[in-house]
Amino acid sequence: MKLTFLGAAGTVTGSKYLLEANHTRVLVDCGLYQGVKALRLRNWAELPVDPASLDAVLLTHAHIDHSGYLPALVRDGFAGPVLCSEPTRALCEILLPDAAYLQEEDAGYAGLRARAAMRSCTARSR
Numbered sequence: 001m002k003l004t005f006l007g008a009a010g011t012v013t014g015s016k017y018l019l020e021a022n023h024t025r026v027l028v029d030c031g032l033y034q035g036v037k038a039l040r041l042r043n044w045a046e047l048p049v050d051p052a053s054l055d056a057v058l059l060t061h062a063h064i065d066h067s068g069y070l071p072a073l074v075r076d077g078f079a080g081p082v083l084c085s086e087p088t089r090a091l092c093e094i095l096l097p098d099a100a101y102l103q104e105e106d107a108g109y110a111g112l113r114a115r116a117a118m119r120s121c122t123a124r125s126r
Contacts, residue, residue: 006048007031013039013065018049025049027057032068032099040106043069052077059084062091068099 006027007016014033019026027049033039051073059067059082070082070092084092 004049007033007042008065011035011039014042014069015060015066016047016069024055025053027054027073029060029066030057030069030073031063031065032103034065043072043103047073047076050077052079054078054080056080057082059088059092062088062095064095064099067092067096070096071100071103 001019001021004018004020005016006018007014007029008031011033013031013035015029015031017028019028033042054073057070057073057078057080061067062084067088
């Protein structure tokens, strides 16, 4: 059995642990980093494991720092089951759409800032 820390190492957010045993790969928790910008930027980094290679995700609870990365995991190829308690599932039905909305807003803001920076650089080079 092998346990690899993919998140929440050195911090209390972004919980992700890869558990491997007998050719089975389970991601325990699938959280977003929250808090200061340096932590939130980690949400944009590529996961160091291919999501399609995971057999399942096991959520310990619904907090966004334990479940919020699920949409990105699915986007990047995860197609297995998400195992959790019924109360965790019910809370994720509320939390995940809200988290997705906030992530879309953050991405839109980041895009606006990037376009503004590019215009500024272009204007200065003339």
